[in-house]
């Protein structure tokens with residue numbers, strides 16, 4: 001085997017030896033098993049149990065000398081992209097109207113046939129692949145190891161490369177494309193809308209509409225679709241939010257598809273998170289059932305960064321950058337006060353990515369609390385005792401907490417929002433109140449400042465790196481639809497762009513691995529102990 005370059009990081013004992021080491025093994029799905037909560041089965045088992053049970057469940061026998069090729073062929077099947085020819089067997093492609101060498105003016109019609117450039121193959125070949133996992137873990141005890149078998153055998157896992165194909169399955173003049181944005185706001189939504197519209201026009205599509213206020217816009221008679229063109233979207237990326245509006249809750253899938261049929265929509269671009277993608281996949285399946293020649297393509301939008309398999313989702317970098325402003329304010333308040341304590345609550349329902357990254361980026365956080373790493377507030381190892389230590393030794397402290405952290409410490413209400421998401425208890429307020437109570441009890445004066453910048457962060461305009469990410473994702477969404485794929489989404493994968501079948505990226509929320517190098521880096525930065 002060829003020598004691989006070494007990864008950077010400590011080769012000695014892990015930073016936090018108190019935490020039990022457990023290798024991550026999840027049979028066929030080869031995903032991180034991060035904690036009891038994040039394991040799709042919800043069961044916490046020993047590694048040996050996991051191997052035997054998961055192997056049984058997947059039918060994978062590691063004594064079989066062919067287990068690796070069986071794994072790979074199963075993987076290839078799972079990641080193959082649904083295509084309209086699965087249903088319309090005789091659908092014949094035409095040469096792409098997305099000319100890579102010479103742009104076709106939007107006003108020109110295609111009376112003389114579609115322009116094509118047969119000499120230069122700047123297109124993506126359908127067999128191009130992107131490598132999903134790029135670290136060859138030598139042992140299950142390596143930080144963040146994702147292993148398939150007990151020996152952590154290296155198995156290549158390839159996903160489909162995104163981009164324009166040489167042949168397309170829709171004639172631009174027959175396309176009615178619709179764009180819908182669902183769920184909460186996220187920086188970059190307008191950038192993605194803009195690039196979908198611009199790219200559609202370059203293919204030659206003239207009928208492009210926006211569906212107002214998420215899935216609701218399909219069925220609310222008071223809401224009319226918004227005609228879109230390069231002219232309309234030219235400057236929309238200069239402000240945050242969504243030109244089309246967003247909403248939670250939805251009509252039924254069948255009502256949405258009825259509405260699509262009525263409107264003659266045959267390309268649907270869906271910008272949203274896990275809920276939206278579940279909806280998009282259901283729409284795709286319903287269209288197939290009705291034998292509608294429709295391409296449904298998602299672009300993952302979530303500030304929480306909780307979509308599986310992608311380096312990051314758009315808006316995340318901007319959110320981290322913006323979160324730092326709140327952290328810096330909390331830091332200044334805390335440091336300017338006598339015994340000041342700053343508390344900042346950041347988004348992240350089930351994933352602590354924003355809190356972790358903002359803490360790392362700012363370098364001003366003493367305690368970072370995320371849903372993936374349980375903690376006690378009270379007791380000898382609790383957060384409050386450490387805050388007392390910080391006040392005694394540093395004179396001030398700053399806490400960053402993700403909204404989904406510490407939910408076991410808060411009384412559950414069982415309330416859900418319109419989309420069915422659990423309404424979380426306010427952990428920021430809890431920490432604020434308990435901190436005040438604790439210091440009052442021990443007779444130490446403190447000055448607590450609590451900042452919840454949630455909606456300020458979400459409403460921001462995308463920063464430069466997100467702007468580029470949105471541009472590429474928006475363009476690739478259109479290329480995917482024209483290539484005839486449906487029920488897919490697009491994401492950044494090891495710095496390349498890939499298409500994924502929707503179910504693979506939303507089977508459960510992506511979460512921070514408490515055994516990962518990144519979380520350990522964060523702990524190194526804050527200097528916080530275990531809080532259990």
Ligand SMILES: Nc1ncnc2c1ncn2[C@@H]1O[C@H](COP(=O)(O)OP(=O)(O)O)[C@@H](O)[C@H]1O
Pocket residue numbers: 182183184214215216247248249250272273274275276277278279280282301302418419421
């Ligand atoms: N399992 C599902 N099937 C179909 N539609 C869903 C599903 N979950 C959520 N949705 C719809 O997707 C939209 C967005 O979902 P939501 O959870 O609010 O945001 P996000 O997509 O950001 O996770 C809502 O209109 C919601 O009704």
Ligand SMILES: O=P(O)(O)OC[C@H]1O[C@](O)(COP(=O)(O)O)[C@@H](O)[C@@H]1O
Pocket residue numbers: 182183184185273274301302303304347348349403417458
């Ligand atoms: O107040 P809202 O609109 O329900 O949004 C709150 C939620 O939005 C988020 O920022 C993102 O959630 P979505 O990805 O589901 O839109 C969550 O972290 C947070 O719980």
Ligand SMILES: [Mg+2]
Pocket residue numbers: 183273274275
């Ligand atoms: Mg969601």
